[in-house]
Amino acid sequence: MRARDNPYRVERLHALRFRLQGGCWDRLWERFVRQGRRGCVLGPHGSGKTTLLLELAERLRDTGLSVRMETVRTGESRRHDPRLWCEGLGEGAVLVVDGADLLSPLRWRRLVQGKPRVAGLIVASHTRRLLPVLHSCRTTADLLDDLIRELHPGNGCRQPSAGDLFTRHRGDLREALRELYDFHAGIRGQSCRV
Helix, strand or coil, X not given: CXXXXXXXXXXXXXXXXXXXXXXXXXXXXXXXXXXXXXXXXXXCCCCCHHHHHHHHHHHHHHCCCEEEEEECCCCCXXXXXXXXXXXXXXXXXXXXXXXXXXXCHHHHHHHHHCCCCCCEEEEEECCCCCCCEEEECCCCHHHHHHHHHHHCCCCCCCCCCHHHHHHHCCCCHHHHHHHHXXXXXXXXXXXXXX
């Protein structure tokens, strides 16, 4: 199968929307405001933290707020300085940081305890540190099954089941979907024609 025909290709995964438990974005916004417009999105690898941050950034922009997104990647944490992220931002801006737990303790304190000229701060992290929890991301085999059905409706091939994938990857949906990509690409010695 060509990469562009793979139902689990990156572009399709990025188009998935976050499924907020209870589906109430207004309650999430109210919690954000109640917490002084500061909060942490918690969750293990592959639980949807980045997807939620992207959705939150889009919704914040839709309300007229300015949003700046920063991503800290493994091995790059020394190149990131939270003080610089706020330069040029207006006082009504919201800073959104993915991978904040990769920052050094000093830079984490600068980010959280400093007085940036921003109206809000949302970070994604694997562990709770210094910020109130805005949302805890959790995964289930049913959620994985819903994502698979959205990405590959009417799937008629014998690909691994959502339950098996969920168990094998310990709830990491990103890795489970990556396995399905490989399966359809024939990378693991199997393939499925769409």
